[in-house]
Amino acid sequence: MALTHLHGPVVVIGTGLLGTSIGLGLEHRGVPVYLEDPSPTNQAVAVDIGAGRPVAEMSPVAEGRGAVQPELVVVAAPPDVTAEVVASALARWPRAVVVDIASVKSGILASLRAAGADTARYVGTHPMAGREKSGPVAARGELFTSMPWVVCAHPDATPEAVRIAKALGTDLGAMVVEFDADEHDEAVALVSHLPQVMSSLLASRLQGTDLRLLALAGNGLRDTTRIAASDPGLWVQILGANASKLVSHLYGVREDVERLITTLEAPTAPGARLDLAQLMSEGNAGQARIPGKHGGPPQAFAWLTVLVDDRPGQIARLLTEIGEIGVNLEDLRLDHSSGRNVGMVEISVLPSKHDALVAELEERGWRVLQ
Known part of the structure; x- marks a missing residue:
């Protein structure tokens, strides 16, 4: 059994993708988890796949002292009801630390303060992990491994509450980082919410397109539209809750698109080609700033493509x-x-390993494209 910082029990309210994944991860590490969800079906699925037991089964303490008190309550509810569920959990379990995992933080903290909730025991968190699929069936206990887990400590929170909030991310294998709530919302508007909007806008252009044309699609289109398959209902809530932060970035995108349109309306005009090159170079510069593997500095890797027969194994x-x-x-x-019944496996390696790997694979009979 893995060494953990939490002892439990932990209550998880909400058995969607993230809530169930948290339950699976903690149970795997030996932390007892109890689950609750307004949907009996979702809760039953989460229980069946081993993410925990129903809250109703929390065993009573000896000598009639009442139900077991959880060490931690994790609210994994939809963003538009998160503050309400957190306030209820704080009142229901008066000795537990309560965290939420919603993707926007400032509004929730403000709502709890306005409601007079005991924010000393509340800490907002946000695991930067997910999948295009939703629901408990899509849950994975290793979903958070090596992914950022943002902890938004605030002046009201006790040191113990902050410690437990960090322990949750640590025990799930995530990389815990600290932001204040407003700083967090600004960051996710750029690195999460804007990419979702851009992907959805691009994918929307494909509606009604002749399938014969789409047959030419390659990895470029697939990569840039992958997250367009995300749950619309969830994103309506996320974008609405962080609209002010997102809009400022969209203004910038609008300026860039208008600049590009103006240039392409007269692509042979003096300076047009230079402007196009500048636009692409600005994209190169921005992309190069994205952190590399495991959150480290960006690195330049070498790519090779191996042709693989489309058959098992x-x-x-x-x-x-x-x-x-x-x-x-x-x-x-x-x-x-x-x-063709051929798959193409694109592999990225350190540049110093590229040539030797190509030579070795070709010697072993693999067809390598460089």
């Missing part, structure tokens, strides 16, 4: 042989060759 064999060669993969992407 081939990708597993390729990865096994790369491991035998002794090269660590920095990133991996999969694609299919249009009209």
Whole structure:
């Protein structure tokens, strides 16, 4: 059993993707978890897959002292009801620390203060992890491994409450970072909410498009529209709660789009090509600032593409042989060759390992494109 900082029990209110993933992760580490959800179906699924037991089964303390008191309550409710559920949990379990995992923080803290809730035992948190799929069936206990877990301590919170909030992220294998609530909301507007909006806007242009044209789509379109498959209902709440922070970034995007349109309306005019090159260069510069593997400094990796027959076991064999060669993969992407039963495995490695890996794979019979 893994060493944990939490002892439990932990109550998780909300058994969607994140709440159930938290339950699975903690149960795997031996922390007892109890689950509650307004949807009996979601709660039953989460229980069935091992994320915890129903809150109703919390055993009574000996000598009639009442129900077991949780060490921590995690509110994994939709953003528009999070403050209400947190306030209820603070009143219901007067000795427990209560955290939420909603993706916007300032409004929740303000609502709790306005309601007179005991914010000394409340800390806002936000795990920067997720999937396009939703619901307990999509949950994974390792969902938070090596992902940022933001803890938004505030002046009202006790040191013990902050410690327990950090312990939750640590026990789930996440990288705990501290932001204040307003700073957090500004950050996620840029790195999370704006990408979602841009992806959805791009994907919306594909509606009604001739499927013959879409057959030409490659990884570029797939990569940039992947998150457009996210839950619309959830994102209506997230975008509405952080609208003021997001709008400032959208103003900037609008200026850039208008600049691009003006340039492309006269693409051969003096200075037009320079402006297009400048626009692309600005994108290069921004992309290069995104942190690299495990949150470290950006690194330049070398890529190669290996053709793999589209039959069971081939990708597993390729990865096994790369491991035998002794090269660590920095990133991996999969694609299919249009009209052929061939998969394309794009592999990223340190530049110093590229040539030796290509030579070794070719010697072992793999078809490598550089």
